Amino acid sequence: MPSRDNTPLNSSLGSASSAALLQYCFAAEELGVDVKEILAKFGLAALLTKGDAGRLAGEVFQQVLIELVTQAKEPCFGLYAAQFVRPESYSILGYISMNSPSLKHALARTMPFEKLVGDMGQTQILEANSLVYIRWHCQYEAPSILGVMVENVIASWGKFARWLVANEDLAAKEIHFRHACAPGTLEKYQTFFKCPVLFGQQYDQLIIESSLLEQSIKMPDLRLLEIFAEQAQQQVSQLTDDDYCYKVKLAIRDGLGSNTSNKEEVAQRLFVSGRTLQRKLEQQATGFRQLYDQVRLAEARRLLAQPQMNLERLAVALDFSDTSSMQRWFRRVAGVSARNFANDVNS
Structure with a gap:
């Protein structure tokens, strides 16, 4: 619903x-x-x-x-x-x-x-x-x-x-x-x-x-208190690192649908060079393509949950040149066809 x-x-x-x-x-x-x-x-x-x-x-x-x-x-x-x-x-x-x-x-x-x-x-x-x-x-x-x-x-x-x-x-x-x-x-x-x-x-x-x-x-338990407090401090530090990946994802999503979500254009939105962007992501054991696929997939799932969404419009929204390319990509990253996913969530 x-x-x-x-x-x-x-x-x-x-x-x-x-x-x-x-x-x-x-x-x-x-x-x-x-x-x-x-x-x-x-x-x-x-x-x-x-x-x-x-x-x-x-x-x-x-x-x-x-x-x-x-x-x-x-x-x-x-x-x-x-x-x-x-x-x-x-x-x-x-x-x-x-x-x-x-x-x-x-x-x-x-x-x-x-x-x-x-x-x-x-x-x-x-x-x-x-x-x-x-x-x-x-x-x-x-x-x-x-x-x-x-x-x-x-x-x-x-x-x-x-x-x-x-x-x-x-x-x-x-x-x-x-x-x-x-x-x-x-x-x-x-x-x-x-x-x-x-x-x-x-x-x-x-x-x-x-x-x-x-x-x-x-x-x-004061001993456990200090253990958990130390873990919390580590998690906050990690979250600060994760925030950069999150910012990259936001920049990718902002460009989806207008063909401005490639690495160089995302880097410009973040005021860094494409090389600097890639280096920062590598420091966090990830890469631009991985984040790009994650953002695309999340957006695809959201759009496919709308009963009126068709595959042609979805391909445009995700910056694919044609519907067949989008369908092959979706099956590869989601493990199921886009049409079957849409049928499941809207049934």
Whole structure:
């Protein structure tokens, strides 16, 4: 079923850990959505069984979530999905939190590594008059999922914090959301958060007494904490390297459909020479052709998921000189014909 959100793919959405999608997937599955079919459209069929499919382009994360929300038809989907939060939902940050001595310490140790979970948004922490304001600024703008994501992030924080300190009565002073409340649902939010929940506010945030952060985490292990923190630092460094490959992919995709996606033209967009581009990619054990095929394949899968797409238009969109060349390429890199792939995802 195609999404009803017409928000275009946005190359500024960065990337995200695929594990962050899982709680949305589990929630949608519980609500009767054919999650496997949706994931297959985006080449993520193994996510439910493996639990991780590496990092995703942010626009893919957004489009998958739009599909899940559209089909779930649950007005409180973000809140509902919070019940499926797990340590791995936060990547390695979940394990850093588990092994920290207190909630305050967990916040301090995980904030520098927030990017490992993804570029979906940024957390801001402010303190004033014995209160702590933990705000989340969502980077995504698709109308059908903006409120869902904000609600899920803040509700998941609360759910995970209760689990960390083994206290189901843990509650904020107030919860604020910028968006409007769906009619007839306010009681669900108040029951979940166990505090006043206000909509139409200036910020998406939870407001807590500063003393709440002093609560001890149930089973900290300082040795494991340092191990996970070191791993997180290494992953952040690697992610910085991966960001260059991601920038190259964005530059390739920007040129698709206009015959300006070859190596020299991509290098110009990145303000380097073709030789420098190739050298930087070789340093990361990859090459331009490999990234080019990845971008082309991702775009091909996205377009083939549209029932009105035909092979002639697809060949033009992917910068092939003719349809037969595109078909041979697709079969080689995807292991199936483009026509069969289109039939499968649209059946």
